[in-house]
Amino acid sequence: xxxxxxxxxxxxxxxxxxxxxxxxxxxxxxxxxxxxxxxxxxxxxxxxxxxxxxxxxxxxxxxxxxxxxxxxxxxxxxxxxxxxxxxxxxxxxxxxxxxxxxxxxxxxxxxxxxxxxxxxxxxxxxxxxxxxxxxxxxxxxxxxxxxxxxxxxxxxxxxxxxxxxxxxxxxxxxxxxxxxxxxxxxxxxxxxxxxxxxxxxxxxxxxxxxxxxxxxxxxxxxxxxxxxxxxxxxxxxxxxxxxxxxxxxxxxxxxxxxxxxxxxxxxxxxxxxxxxxxxxxxxxxxxxxxxxxxxxxxxxxxxxxxxxxxxxxxxxxxxxxxxxxxxxxxxxxxxxxxxxxxxxxxxxxxxxxxxxxxxxxxxxxxxxxxxxxxxxxxxxxxxxxxxxxxxxxxxxxxxxxxxxxxxxxxxxxxxxxxxxxxxxxxxxxxxxxxxxxxxxxxxxxxxxxxxxxxxxxxxxxxxxxxxxxxxxxxxxxxxxxxxxxxxxxxxxxxxxxxxxxxxxxxxxxxxxxxxxxxxxxxxxxxxxxxxxxxxxxxxxxxxxxxxxxxxxxxxxxxxxxxxxxxxxxxxxxxxxxxxxxxx
Numbered sequence: 001x002x003x004x005x006x007x008x009x010x011x012x013x014x015x016x017x018x019x020x021x022x023x024x025x026x027x028x029x030x031x032x033x034x035x036x037x038x039x040x041x042x043x044x045x046x047x048x049x050x051x052x053x054x055x056x057x058x059x060x061x062x063x064x065x066x067x068x069x070x071x072x073x074x075x076x077x078x079x080x081x082x083x084x085x086x087x088x089x090x091x092x093x094x095x096x097x098x099x100x101x102x103x104x105x106x107x108x109x110x111x112x113x114x115x116x117x118x119x120x121x122x123x124x125x126x127x128x129x130x131x132x133x134x135x136x137x138x139x140x141x142x143x144x145x146x147x148x149x150x151x152x153x154x155x156x157x158x159x160x161x162x163x164x165x166x167x168x169x170x171x172x173x174x175x176x177x178x179x180x181x182x183x184x185x186x187x188x189x190x191x192x193x194x195x196x197x198x199x200x201x202x203x204x205x206x207x208x209x210x211x212x213x214x215x216x217x218x219x220x221x222x223x224x225x226x227x228x229x230x231x232x233x234x235x236x237x238x239x240x241x242x243x244x245x246x247x248x249x250x251x252x253x254x255x256x257x258x259x260x261x262x263x264x265x266x267x268x269x270x271x272x273x274x275x276x277x278x279x280x281x282x283x284x285x286x287x288x289x290x291x292x293x294x295x296x297x298x299x300x301x302x303x304x305x306x307x308x309x310x311x312x313x314x315x316x317x318x319x320x321x322x323x324x325x326x327x328x329x330x331x332x333x334x335x336x337x338x339x340x341x342x343x344x345x346x347x348x349x350x351x352x353x354x355x356x357x358x359x360x361x362x363x364x365x366x367x368x369x370x371x372x373x374x375x376x377x378x379x380x381x382x383x384x385x386x387x388x389x390x391x392x393x394x395x396x397x398x399x400x401x402x403x404x405x406x407x408x409x410x411x412x413x414x415x416x417x418x419x420x421x422x423x424x425x426x427x428x429x430x431x432x433x434x435x436x437x438x439x440x441x442x443x444x445x446x447x448x449x450x451x452x453x454x455x456x457x458x459x460x461x462x463x464x465x466x467x468x469x470x471x472x473x474x475x476x477x478x479x480x481x482x483x484x485x486x487x488x489x490x491x492x493x494x495x496x497x498x499x500x501x502x503x504x505x506x507x508x509x510x511x512x513x514x515x516x517x518x519x520x521x522x523x524x525x526x527x528x529x530x531x532x533x534x535x536x537x538x539x540x541x542x543x544x545x546x547x548x549x550x551x552x553x554x555x556x557x558x559x560x561x562x563x564x565x566x567x568x569x570x571x572x573x574x575x576x577x578x579x580x581x582x583x
Contacts, residue, residue, distance in 0.1 A: 066130070066146075067265050067266060068116070068125065068126060068127050068146075068265070069265050069266055069571075070266070071266045072266065072268060072269050072560065072571070072572055072573075072574060073560060073574065074269050074559055074560060074574030074575075074576065075269065075574055075575065075576055075577040075580070076269050076271070076574075077269070077270075077271060077575065077577060077580045077582075077583070078269075078270055078271065078557075078574075078575040078579075078580040078581060078582055079270060079271060079272040079273065079274055079294075079581070079582040080270050080272070080273045080274070080294055080295060080558070080570055080573065081274045081276055081292070081293045081294045081295070082104070082273060082274065082275050082276065082293070082294065082295045082296075082570075083275075083276050083277075083278050083284050083287065083288070083293040083295065083296040083297075084101050084104060084105075084275050084276070084277055084278075085277075085278070085279055085281070085284070085297065085429050085430065085458075086099075086101055086277065086279065086427065086429060086458035086459075087101065087251075087252065087277045087458065087459065088101035088102040088105065088459075089102075089235070089459045089462065090102060090234075090235040090236075091105060091106055091110075091235060091236055091237075091238045091246070091249070091255070092234045092235055092238065093106055093107075093111055093216055093238075094165075094168060094169055094174065094176050094179055094216075094218070094231075095175050095176060095232065095234075095235075096175050096176055096177055096178050096179070096466065096497060097175065097235075097462070097466075099458075099462055100479070101275075101458075103479070104275065105255050105257070105275050106238055106240070106242075108242060108569075108571065109242050109243060109244040109257055109273065109571070110152075110238050110239075110240040110242045110244060110245065110246060110257065111216040111217070111218075111238065111240040111241075111242060112127060112128050112216065112217065112240060112241050112242045113127055113128065113213060113214050113215055113216050113217070114126075114127060114128050114129040114132075114143055114162075114212060114213055114214075114215050114217070115127055115129055115132070115212070115213030115214065116213070116214075117481060117566060119562075119564035119565065119566045119567075119569055120564050120565050120566075121565075122324070122481060122565055122566060124209065124210065124213045126146070128145060128146055128149055128157070128217060128241065129143050129144065129145060129146065129213075130144045130145060130146040130147065130195075131143075131144045132144070132212075134209075138201075138204040138208075139200065139201050139202075139203075139204065140198055140199065140200050140201070141198070141199045141201075141209070141212055142192065142196065142197070142198045142199075143162075143196070143197055143198075143199065143212065144195055144196045145157060145158070145159065145162075145195040145196070146264075147195070148264050149241055149264045150241065150262060150264055151219045151222075151239055151240065151241050152239060152240065152241065152242070152245035152260045152262065152263075153219075153222075153239060154262055155219060155221055157217060157219070157241055158194050158195065159191045159192070159193065159194055159195060159196060159197045160191065160220055161217050161218065161219055161220050162189060162197050162215070162217055163189050163190075163191055163197060164218065164220035164223070164224065165215065165216070165217050165218045166183070166186070166189040166215075167189075168218065168223070168225075168231060169183060170183060170186075171228050171231075172228075173227075173228025173229070174228045174231055174232060175232045177496050177497055177498065178487065178497075178498065178499060181486070181487060181493065181498070182207070182211050183211060185201050185202050185203050185204075185205055185208065186199060186200070186201055186202070186211075187200040187201060187202045188200045199212050203518070204518075204520065205517045205518060206516075206517065206518075206519065206520050206522075206525060207484050207517065210481075216240070217240075217241065218240070219239055219240070219241075222239045223239075236249050241264065242260065242263070243259065243260050243263045243265065243267055243268050243571060244257040244258065244259055244260055244268075244273060245257065245258060245259075245260045247272075252277065253276065253277060254274055254275060254276045254277060255274075255275045256272060256273075256274050256275075257272065257273045257274075257275075258271065258272050259271045259272065268570075268571045268572075268573075269573070269574035269575075270570070270573060270574065270575070271582075272582070273570070276292075276293055278293070278296075279428065279429035279458075280429060281298065281299040281302060281429070281430065281431055284296050284298075285298065285302055285306075285553075288316065288553055288555075289312075289315075291555075291581070294554065294555040294557075294558070295552065295553070295554050295555070295570075296552070296553050297550075297551060297552055297553075298551055298552075298553055299430070299431050299432060300362065300363040300364050300366065300367070300432060300548075300551070301362075301364060301431070303318065303320070303364070303366070303551040303553075304364035304366060306318055306553065307320070314556075315555070315556055316553050316554060316555055316556060317552075317553065317554045317555075317556055317561065318551075318552075318553055319550075319551070319552045319553075319554065319563065319568075320366070320549045320550070320551055321549055321550055321563045321567065321568075322377065322549045322550070323550065323564075323565060323566050323567040324375045324378060324480070324481045324482070324565075324566070325375075325478055325479045325480055325481065325566070325567070326375070326478055326547060326548070326549065326550055327476035327477055327478030327479065327547075328370055328372075328373055328476065328477060328478055328544060328545075328546075328547045329474075329475070329476040329544075329545045329546050329547070329548075330373075330474070330475065330476070330477075330542040330543060330544050330545055331349070331353070331424070331472055331473065331474050331542065331543045331545065332470075332472065332473045332474075332475070332501055332502045332541070332542050333345075333346045333349065333472055333502055333540070333541060333542070333543070334468060334470055334471055334472065334473070334501070334502055334503065335502050335503045335504060335505075335541070336468070336503050337422065337471050338415070338416075338418045339420060339422050339471060340471075340472070340502075342402045343538070343539050343540060344398040344399075344401055344402040345398070345399065345402050345404065346539070346540040346541065346543070347388065347398055347540050348394075348395040348396075348398035348399050348402070348447070349395075349444075349449075349472075349540075349543055350388045350540050350543040351388060351389070351390065351391045351392065351394050351395035351398070352390070352392055352395045352440075352443045352444055352446070352447055352449070353390070353439075353440055353443065353543055353545070354390040354439065354443060355369045355387060355390065355545055355546065356369070356390065357390070357439070358436065358439065358545060358546065359546055362432055362435050362436065362439070363432075363546065363548060366548060366549070366551075367546040367547065367548035368546060368547055368548070369387045369544075369545070369546055370387075370544045370545070370546060370547040371385045371386070371387050371533070371537050371544055372385065372533040372536060372537060372544060373477070373483055373485055373488065373489075373536075373542075373544070374483050374529065374533065375482075375483065375547075376547050378482065379522065379526045380482060380483060380526055380529045380530075380533075381533065382529075382530040382533045382534065385533060385534055385537050387544075388537075388540075390443075392443065392446055392447055395447050396447050396448075399413060399420075399447060399448070399449075402415075403415045403416075404420050404448075406448050411445075411448060412448055412449070412450050413447075413448040413449060419450070420448065420449045420450065421449075421450035421452065422449075422450070422451065422452065422471035422472055423451075423452045423453075423454035423470070423471045423472070424437050424440065424451050424452065424453055424454055424471070424472045424473070424474060425454040425455075425456060425461065425464055425470040425471070425472065425473045425474070426453075426454070426455055426456075426461070426473070426474040426475070427455070427456060427457070427458045427461040427475070428455045428456065428457055428458070428461075429458070433455070433474055434453070434455070436474060436545075437451070437453035437455075437474075438453070441453065454470075454471075465501055466497050466501075467497065468497075468501050468502075468503065470501075473501070474545075481566075484517065485513055485529075485532060485536075486513050486517060487499040487500070488500060488501075489504050489509055489513065489532075489536065489541065490509075490510055490513050490514075491504070491505040491506070491507075491510050492510075502541045502542070504536075504539070504541035506535065506539060508535060509532060509535050509536065509539070512528055512529075512531055512532040512535065513532060515528055516528040516529055516532065550567060552568065557575050557576070557579040557580075557581070558573045558574070558575055559573065559574055559575065559576060560572050560573055560574055561573055
């Protein structure tokens with residue numbers, strides 16, 4: 001019994017020893033495990049701090065890509081249906097046939113430029129260009145293209161496209177006489193490398209820098225030609241590098257752009273922009289209320305009435321804003337006709353146009369009488385020049401002095417066998433011009449002058465303008481931050497379908513324009529333009545009617561609508577998903 005008991009105690013002791021040893025080893029292992037876990041935990045605790053710091057140390061995406069535009073907030077989707085009051089003849093922006101409607105459709109959406117004006121700072125800044133450098137003498141400007149810019153078909157933009165565009169404009173066979181005047185002081189554009197070109201000038205004008213910057217780049221692989229006539233036929237299917245690409249042109253109805261999904265910059269949120277042609281203003285307002293269009297420019301009476309209509313403003317924005325590019329409205333007197341070569345006659349016409357009544361009754365008091373082509377709030381404009389008054393008696397004196405007298409007693413003045421009966425041309429679709437023509441006809445009849453209203457559909461009207469085929473013509477012009485009167489008033493711009501449509505020819509005006517263009521210091525240039533302003537106020541090649549703010553109606557489902565110093569930028573707009581109308 002004692003032997004068995006001793007053996008039992010031995011195994012019991014051994015068993016307990018093993019248990020204690022295992023426990024001890026387990027504690028050591030656990031301690032190592034805890035140490036490892038602690039190390040891992042501490043690493044994990046340290047790790048997030050390191051990662052969150054990285055994005056702050058690295059540049060943001062926009063900074064890294066150095067894009068010239070900000071990313072638009074909001075949801076993707078929906079369309080903007082934009083009503084235009086006329087249909088352009090072409091979507092080729094180099095062509096002289098381009099007009100304001102061409103610009104509305106293609107500017108900043110299909111075609112882009114080397115530099116662009118900042119919407120609020122109103123200064124030219126790089127866009128397609130990554131950088132630029134002006135030589136010390138100002139006669140050379142080296143421009144480097146931004147890396148990664150492609151046309152909408154995916155082909156990269158290169159220096160060859162810039163040179164092709166320049167040489168196309170300067171080709172005398174290309175229908176671009178007006179554009180060539182802008183680049184008349186350019187000597188050449190030279191390729192430095194695949195992304196760099198050098199513009200070389202014969203002399204420097206204050207507009208030279210802008211002329212380089214506002215240069216729209218055309219893709220050579222799309223527009224290249226052997227015969228200039230081939231290029232002149234390009235009216236539709238425009239291809240550029242912008243955030244939208246051409247989809248289709250339903251003639252007489254609309255032009256449709258779709259978003260360029262391969263755009264090199266931040267894409268706009270709106271997937272389509274539809275430019276719908278509705279000539280009649282009343283029909284356009286009806287279409288807006290019916291939800292068929294989203295954006296339109298109203299007639300003065302429409303704006304005045306609707307801006308205080310609560311039901312209307314609950315659904316639509318009624319916007320009014322000034323910007324340097326607002327057009328000035330005028331009547332141009334063709335000096336090649338028997339009527340308007342004598343400046344006394346032109347001044348008499350101004351005296352019988354009651355501009356105060358026009359502003360008060362036709363423009364609901366929401367415009368200002370202007371006396372020259374410059375922006376009325378800009379430094380080029382001389383505010384000391386006061387409008388000629390409405391004065392029919394003074395008009396009669398001036399007409400008598402000019403030899404226009406009613407010799408046969410029929411109530412209409414005549415001279416050298418020609419009756420003073422002329423046609424006033426204007427574009428159809430705008431009620432204002434019809435009212436203007438009626439008012440002018442009535443007041444002219446009181447001094448023995450017959451005015452015949454002469455309306456034309458827009459495309460025909462612009463052809464008459466280009467060919468200088470009119471007696472008198474009512475229109476608006478504008479669109480630039482600062483205005484160079486060279487195209488409209490210099491005698492060199494009369495021939496060849498230039499914009500001097502009245503054939504105004506005054507050597508003193510030519511000299512002032514020439515000197516002002518070469519005066520780079522604005523403080524010295526502005527007084528020269530004041531002298532020019534006073535000269536054409538005396539000569540009256542135009543009767544300057546008025547200038548007014550921009551008026552727009554816009555559906556309220558659009559957000560991020562900002563009134564910049566340069567106006568509205570639809571590429572910034574978006575529609576919240578729950579308000580989107582089109583898929």
